[in-house]
Amino acid sequence: MTQVTMTVNGKSVSGSVEGRTLLSDFIREGLRLTGTHVGCDTSQCGACVVHVNGQPVKSCTMLAAEAEGADVKTIEGMANADGSLSTIQQAFQDHHGLQCGFCTPGMVMSASALLAENPTPSEAEVRAYLEGNICRCTGYHNIVKAIMAASGQDVAAVAAE
Amino acid sequence: MYEFEFKRPGTIADAVAAIGAEEAQLLGGGQTLLPTMKQRLAAPAVLVSLGGISEMQGVCTDDAGRICVGGGTTHAAVSAATAESYPALSHLAGHIGDPAVRNRGTIGGSLANNDPAACYPAAVLASGANVVTNTREIAADDFFEGMFTTALNDGEIITEVKFPVPVAASYQKFLQPASRFALTGVFVAKFAGAVRVAVTGASEDGVFRWSEAEAALSADFSPDAVDGLSVSADGMIADMHGSAAYRANLVKVLTKRAVSAC
Numbered sequence: 001m002t003q004v005t006m007t008v009n010g011k012s013v014s015g016s017v018e019g020r021t022l023l024s025d026f027i028r029e030g031l032r033l034t035g036t037h038v039g040c041d042t043s044q045c046g047a048c049v050v051h052v053n054g055q056p057v058k059s060c061t062m063l064a065a066e067a068e069g070a071d072v073k074t075i076e077g078m079a080n081a082d083g084s085l086s087t088i089q090q091a092f093q094d095h096h097g098l099q100c101g102f103c104t105p106g107m108v109m110s111a112s113a114l115l116a117e118n119p120t121p122s123e124a125e126v127r128a129y130l131e132g133n134i135c136r137c138t139g140y141h142n143i144v145k146a147i148m149a150a151s152g153q154d155v156a157a158v159a160a161e
Numbered sequence: 162m163y164e165f166e167f168k169r170p171g172t173i174a175d176a177v178a179a180i181g182a183e184e185a186q187l188l189g190g191g192q193t194l195l196p197t198m199k200q201r202l203a204a205p206a207v208l209v210s211l212g213g214i215s216e217m218q219g220v221c222t223d224d225a226g227r228i229c230v231g232g233g234t235t236h237a238a239v240s241a242a243t244a245e246s247y248p249a250l251s252h253l254a255g256h257i258g259d260p261a262v263r264n265r266g267t268i269g270g271s272l273a274n275n276d277p278a279a280c281y282p283a284a285v286l287a288s289g290a291n292v293v294t295n296t297r298e299i300a301a302d303d304f305f306e307g308m309f310t311t312a313l314n315d316g317e318i319i320t321e322v323k324f325p326v327p328v329a330a331s332y333q334k335f336l337q338p339a340s341r342f343a344l345t346g347v348f349v350a351k352f353a354g355a356v357r358v359a360v361t362g363a364s365e366d367g368v369f370r371w372s373e374a375e376a377a378l379s380a381d382f383s384p385d386a387v388d389g390l391s392v393s394a395d396g397m398i399a400d401m402h403g404s405a406a407y408r409a410n411l412v413k414v415l416t417k418r419a420v421s422a423c
């Protein structure tokens with residue numbers, strides 16, 4: 001067993017992990033932060049995306065021990081300090097950017113990484129950035145629309161109409 | 162996956178010492194190896210992570226004008242660092258997998274694995290890059306030895322890759338949209354004296370140089386120059402996504418597109 005210490009959603013946490021413990025397992029089972037979803041466990045679906053040192057990664061395809069000393073942010077860290085939804089989360093609600101909601105944590109984490117990198121992405125750029133996030137319900141249109149709206153752009157003409 | 166002993170050395174020297182253990186395996190970004198271990202297709206006793214070695218991170222330019230990429234540099238970091246110095250390489254690195262994969266996967270890991278449909282081998286072979294390890298420097302023409310096979314010895318670590326920068330270059334990837342690997346990909350690099358054309362995703366022997374096209378393009382660097390050439394379907398990959406003949410045809414089509422884009 002290895003002792004790991006990292007910052008998760010602003011708080012220092014530590015725990016004892018096996019070498020094979022995935023970051024997603026440490027977050028869900030060790031920290032009981034079950035907002036991070038494991039959809040496929042084969043690096044395809046992106047439901048498990050979290051930020052490690054500000055960058056989106058698939059937490060099912062990273063060892064917990066590799067996150068030693070890292071700054072990790074999960075969906076539980078996305079809301080505003082007063083508990084209200086962040087701009088991106090609110091946009092997903094306003095534009096019906098989810099149906100079953102299983103992929104949503106990964107979608108929100110990817111969206112927030114995209115907007116940090118590119119504050120006003122085009123529709124094509126949003127779709128390209130979501131290549132690694134699979135949604136089986138929505139057909140993506142309203143997810144794309146929500147992200148465009150969260151970036152402050154007019155979404156009247158976005159494909160979902 | 163089966164349990165293993167995890168090691169995360171901070172220097173290349175410590176990694177070399179750690180990889181000497183029985184049934185030890187190097188871990189780059191883990192975007193291929195970890196899924197493989199989950200399927201129990203690989204089960205090392207010791208896993209030596211290269212992620213904590215700062216001397217293997219980053220991109221710089223050497224005195225000869227070559228772009229030197231640390232073996233542990235992620236695809237995202239390579240793409241960002243080479244956007245102006247080597248746009249074709251930047252574009253290639255920026256379209257591997259998806260954004261989350263690009264934040265973990267490394268150039269050294271990709272080259273050591275030598276997946277027959279990976280993008281990086283095409284850039285390395287077409288650029289005539291050198292693969293630097295902890296013990297030696299290997300020319301690209303000597304590095305790739307077939308599907309999932311390279312000149313690397315057991316425990317040898319890719320510490321750096323040195324890319325000569327062509328006058329013009331383009332990588333054209335025919336995307337397999339489910340895996341986001343190349344169904345076939347062609348990297349054309351035009352240097353002052355010669356043209357190099359490297360093909361990935363097509364051959365059962367992995368990445369290769371299309372020498373007939375190189376000769377034709379060296380004489381006349383235009384898409385029409387390869388019109389008279391044909392690529393044999395013998396030895397091409399055939400699977401549910403495309404037949405051998407389909408891939409052979411893609412080699413020519415993508416070469417023409419790459420030349421047009423240069």
